[in-house]
Amino acid sequence: MEKAFDLVVRGGTLADGSGAPTYEADVGVKDGxxxxxxxxxxxGAEEIDARGLLVTPGFVDIHxxxxxxxxWDTHMQPSSWHGVTTVVMGNCGVGxxxxxxxxxxxxxxLMEGxxxxxxxxxxxxxxxxxESYPDYLDALExxxxxxxxxxxxxxxxxxVYVMGERGANREPATEADIHAMxxxxxRAAEAGALGFSTSRTLNHRTSDGQPTPTLTAGEDELTGIALGLAAAGKGVLQVVSDFADPAEELAMLRRIVQRSGRPLSFSLVQSPRAPDTYPMMLDWLSQANADGLPIRAQVAGRPVGVLFGFELTMNPFSQHEAYREIRDLPLAGKVERLRDPAFRARLLAEESAAVRGFAGSQPRAWHNMFLMxxxxxxxxxxxxxxxxIAARAGRDPAEVALDHMLSHGxxxxxxxxxxxxxxxxLDPAYEMLTHPDCVPGLSDGGAHVGMICDGxxxxxxxxxxxxxxxxxxxxxxxxxxxxxxxxTAETVGLLDRGLIAPGYRADLNVIDYGRLKLHAPQVAYDLPAGGRRLIQRADGYVATVVAGQVTYRDGEPTGALPGRLLRGAQAAPRAMAAE
Structure with missing residues (x-):
């Protein structure tokens, strides 16, 4: 006898994505x-006992x-280890x-840098x-x-595709260039792009140090591209910027949205260089929305932080002459040398400007660095x-850092x-997360594989x-x-998901909320060419469901691959009748 449902999640406590109070219910799934x-x-042909467990929609990570x-991969880990059932890529103008x-x-x-x-x-x-963007979507499909x-x-x-070397060198786009872009x-929007992204930050450089080609793109260029989306009648805009002159740049974004009518989101974090700027930007965001402009900020719920270690892209001793002698050794060889008293003493005696860039101008940012x-x-x-920690122990901070990095082999x-x-x-993050026009984002899943692990x-x-x-x-x-x-789903036009309600996508998480926890980041060597990447696992995800199929049980993949390329925005569903 045919079952009424393909899958039933029984007796869970539902946080259904609407923001309404949790309640106990079964969820029946049919045809995804x-x-x-x-x-x-x-x-159900398959049933999950969710009594005492939290049931949520699948998470939608738009950055x-x-x-x-x-x-090259079928599993978008680490994101899919963390209850994410939909991702949006192509952010920050790179792809x-x-x-x-x-x-x-x-x-x-460019992507390497x-x-x-x-x-x-x-x-x-x-x-x-x-070669073309529609070709790329066809390949993914x-x-x-x-x-x-x-x-x-x-x-x-x-x-770069339109302007060649001139584009890479950040020369101004001509009228013909803008028309072509x-x-x-x-055509990209018509083929299924969810939107268009750009970067205006000096943090984004090629691996040989050149700024991203889009850093100084003019308002005429950005407006022209936005009007291309407008001509298609679809697509969102995504922007990351240093906001060196926030009033001027925000005014430009406002004009682009006014002219194109396309929704826009921008990255918003508290910068150490201007830590008091973000409240002004939140006020601007409130005013823009009060004026009817569809603008949101993507914000982070924790610090964006760099990880340092002997397997990673950087560590506090990377530029020391002594460390350069062992830099290319396998990890075990590095550890052996670093534990040698004579080598250790020489390393610690050297001065270096090792931790620059993200760490600021201090040679070593021990006052901002923590043990993972x-x-x-x-x-x-x-x-x-x-x-x-070093002050309490009467030790040199460099010794404390070195000993911690030498732990766990x-x-x-x-x-x-x-x-x-x-x-x-994280009080600034709280202010941003509670602002009505901000959404969580900025996880950068799939990127920063040797420095950051925020998926x-x-x-x-x-x-x-x-x-x-x-x-x-x-x-x-x-x-x-x-x-x-x-x-997050609404921000990018995916109106068919993000709610547990009849007709919506059966993307679900079954979570042991009391047991939910993160493990420390670790290194895996599972990329092409044996490449290294940071990964991070979690406990507490009992099951993750994508389009009605269980893809993960207790954090391990089941082998089901129901995920597909999304071709553009998705309309809200019509309610299905209960069987």
Whole structure:
């Protein structure tokens, strides 16, 4: 006898994505969609006992960089380990389409520099079975994934494709250039791009140090491309910027949205260089929305922080002459030398400007650096810095850092929060997360593989903000679930998901909320060419469901690959009748 449902999640406590109070109910799934919610008599071909467990919509992460990984991998980890069932890639103006064959290496160097994905990984991993952006989508459409994937047209690739060397060198676009870019943007949106992204930050450079091609693109160029989306009648805009002159740049973004009518989101964090600027930007955001402009800010629920270690891109001793002698040794060889008393003494005696860039201008930022523990603390107090620990022990901070990195066979890591943590607390993040026009984002899943490991944002948003925070106010569970399901989905036009309601996509998480926790980041060598990347696992995800199929059980993949390329925005469903 045929079962009433393909899947029933029984007796769970639903935070359904609407923001309403949790309630107990069954969820019946049929043909990849939620068919019924309530006390269901009908049986499922498969059933999950969710009594005592939290049931949420699948998380929608709108700020990732799986543009390369999606061409060679089926599992978009680490995101899919953290309850994410839909990702949007192509953010920050970087990606691999459109691209002429002669520009392959140029775009790889840009991604290597901006997103810290090594050249050999990309050069061996990317199949390059496309040139135009629609070709790229066609290539992705042939593949199967553990989650759904949406893509955006990246400005850097577009600019180089149209302008060649002039585009890479950041020369102003001519009227003909802008017309060509607008036409490609229109075709991209019509082919299924969720939108267009650009970068205006000096943090984004090629691996040989050149700024991203889009850094100084003029308002006429950005407006022209936005009008290309407008001509297609679809697509969102995504912007990351240093906001060196926030009033001027925000005014420009406002004009672009007014002229094009396309929704826009921009990255918003507390910068250590101007820690008091973000409230002004929140006020501007409120006014823009009061004036009817569809603008949102993507914000981070914890610090954006760099990890340092002997397996990673950087460590505090990277530029020491002594360390350069052992830099290319395998990890075991490095550890052996670093534990040699004579070598250790020579290393510690050297002065170096090792931790620059993200760490600021200090030779060593011990006063902002923390020891990464097995149970990560993403809101650590000032008395937990390397400097403070060393002072209490009467030791040199460099010794404390070195000993910690040598722990666990040389796999110990240091954590340097460089955004959202200027005051050594997450009060700014709380202000941003509670602003009605902000949504969680900026996880950069799939990128920064040797420096940053923030694809776990969705898990820490739940654990820290709704359960574990002790240093300030928390957020209601229902509000945080809504923020990273329905709110993020709506931001990019995916109106068919993010709610547990009849007719919506059956993307679900079944979570042991009391047991939900993050593990410390670790290194895996599973990229093409044996490339290294940071990964981070979690406990507490009992099951993750994508389009009605269980893709993960207790954090391990089931082998099901129901995820597909998303072709553009998705309309809200019509309700299905309960069977």
């Amino acid at each position: 969609r939620v068919a019924a919610v309530g006390k269901l008599a009908g049986a 990732t960089h799986y543009d390369g990984q999606a061409t 691999f389409a459109p691209c002429r064959p002669e520009d392959h290496d140029r775009l790889i160097r 901006v997103e810290d994905i090594p050249f050999p990984v990309l050069s061996q991993g990317l199949p390059w079975n496309w 042939q593949r199967r994934f553990d989650i759904d994937i949406g893509s955006q047209l990246p400005h850097a690739a577009l600019r 607008a036409a490609i943007a229109r 523990a097995e149970a990560p603390d993403y809101e650590p107090t000032s008395d937990q810095t390397v400097e403070a 040389g796999r110990g890591m240091l954590y340097l929060p460089f955004l959202n943590y200027a005051w050594h607390n 776990s944002f969705p898990t820490s948003n739940l654990t820290h903000w709704t359960r574990d925070r002790t240093r300030g106010p928390k957020l209601p569970l229902e509000r945080m679930v809504k923020a990273q399901t329905r709110d």
